[in-house]
Amino acid sequence: MAWTRNVLRVDLTNGTCKSEPLNMEWAQQYLGQRGLATKYFVSEVDPKVDPLSPANKMIMTTGPLTGTPVSTGGRYSVVTKGALTGAIACSNSGGYFGAELKFAGWDMIIFEGKSLKPVYLSIVNDQAELKDAAHLWGKSTWHTEETIKKEHQDPLTRVCSIGRAGENGVMYACIINDLHRAAGRSGVGTVMGSKNLKAVAVRGTNGVSTIRDPKAFMAATVAAKKVLADNAVTGQGLPTYGTQVLMNVINEMGALPTRNHRDVQFEEARKISAEAMAEKRPSDGKSHLVTNNACFGCTIACGRISKIDETHFSVVNKPEYWGASGGLEYEAAWALGAANGVGDLEALQYANLLCNEEGFDPISFGATVGAAMELYELGILTKEQIGMEAPFGSAKAVCEMAEMTARGEGFGKELGQGSARLCEKYGRPDLSMTVKKQEFPAYDSRAIQGMGLTYATSNRGACHLRSYTVASEVLGIPFKTDPLVTEGKAGLVKAFQDATSVFDSAGVCVFTTFAWSLADLQPQLDAACEGNWTMEKLAEVGERIYNMERLFNNAAGFTAKDDDLPPRLKTEAAKTGPAKGLVSGIDKMRPEYYQLRGWDEQGVPSKETLGRLGL
């Protein structure tokens, strides 16, 4: 049993912290992390709850493999009802925080209610207490982490926190841990802020000693690490170039959404690519990229650590941004860059640093800027309203908008509402590139058809991490499919969604799936966890989790019409590239997908489906 079997329940309203035993029956049905915490969540929270009300809960959760030598075994997730979406949210983060929480002896923390005043939760092994955070409120995540470490006189305390974005109600606020890792999407940081919870600091010295069969476990982890090391993507591409390896590849495929999805190729993609990050820049003769970086237990090490150009206009006289720090990853580089037609790498890194420092999602933020720029170019938003000129391609505008969003000043307040609310307010909801109010990531649904279905049916709103069919449609993993066709994509998306649910529930990173299939994860899980974790059981657990999330969303008021893409992607054909002339075939794929899922035409799981999955 790799679970600690302990749940920490924190009542913020009454200021109490209590331990309770983990429901082991549920653990056998939902594994851990995403699955198990969502089971707790849907069992305790009314689906109709206002995400920002005290009645919403927030769960920070580890998986059974978190805090073990399984490669990438350091993940934790935050499960809640998302502020941005109103749907079930589950945001996953690496760094060191998750493993430390497990080392302290906790499978999950359930936060309930709302504190009267700002507090942070301090955990040292089995000792948990809420502490005053008045001196941290209004401060950045970087300041918060540094201050808590100093006050605890323990540099190895691990901290996750919200920045000013989470305090100010930016609807896509993140929770940042270890300076630049984020539980990023759906506004989980906004929920944390609404509870007056500034941070969680954790120190664990107990460790994980509850592996079912340690000998078999160590052998399985070693074998699986070799699979990662021998794979071209996880062994070479990701450590060398990071996720940014995709920038030029996706652009050449005509799948790089540009200028709020008006275009599918960005003429300056190369300038913001992995290759550009590695080049020596003229100003100081140094490359943007300093080194790669691993999260806890990760043998891939895709993370990027970069140093910004000190002479760039965004950071002149701001030495606090001159040190090495996280970024750029592909999604952030795309959203801050291509989505707005901005090809200034250093400007993107500055905006990215602000996202980490003040805790907001660069994908949603960048895509919202893209929508604002389109509204500006159409004359719907004026220079006076925004406070600056904001045409596509303006690096200056992206930097200033990031600052005003972080601080909740001026037009930043409107940008902080996300693209769906912004475009709705100005009478052009069709210009919001979102599903369930969550902004698209960096793959165009017209050129990679499977991703359109992925976005439309993702339980947390538009997201690439619920079924990354790019692996199959672009990279040929585990087999190559044609990105331009809709045939076969329903089955592909379902298979990816169910398998990903298992990976997200185990405590490992979804990037392992470039090399691992469930068959590689299974022996590690089975050796670690009590219960007979066969391939069949895991497949069923994955499908059960996906349907459980769906049931919550349906009960929250989502229907089949929410499983749809913006009209632009269905009516405005791709102008260039291999997908030229194509629109998304979402309306063809959706019915087939529902059928494969065992859902009716309204996207409601049938009685048979629910019975088969024990829901």
Add this chain to the structure above:
Amino acid sequence: MQKSLHIDANKCTGCLQCEMACSYENYGVFITAKSRIKIFDFENEGRKVPYTCTQCAEAWCLMACPVDAIRLDAVTGAKVVNEATCVGCKVCTIACPFGTINYVAATGKVQKCDLCDGDPACATACPTGAITYVDADWTGFDKMRAWAGKTDNATRASA
């Protein structure tokens, strides 16, 4: 042949697999807090540096110990703490110039790297080759070779 842990910080990604391996080897638990090798994260520079005992030939910790709790392993060259003898006086932690022998409050003893009887778990676990276990007489060889290569290039470039 005597071997040494050889550390190349440039290759360290900060994954902490070494810390988990060390704690598991010595305590049967995955817990980085009890590791005898530590990864130091200089965030602002983007550098991660593994650090542990270098097994000094003339070991000040060993000489400082008033109860002879630290002995030399003649095969590996490791300086090894005998927990049964250690009284937890911490004099060795003061004597060590590098801070790589540490007091553990939970046991009332000190702990340090003992090279795992000649098969260091950290080196085995390191996925990038940042920690290797090599012939003690050749620890600088790769670095010399790298610099030698650069010297050669520079000469040709200027010629």
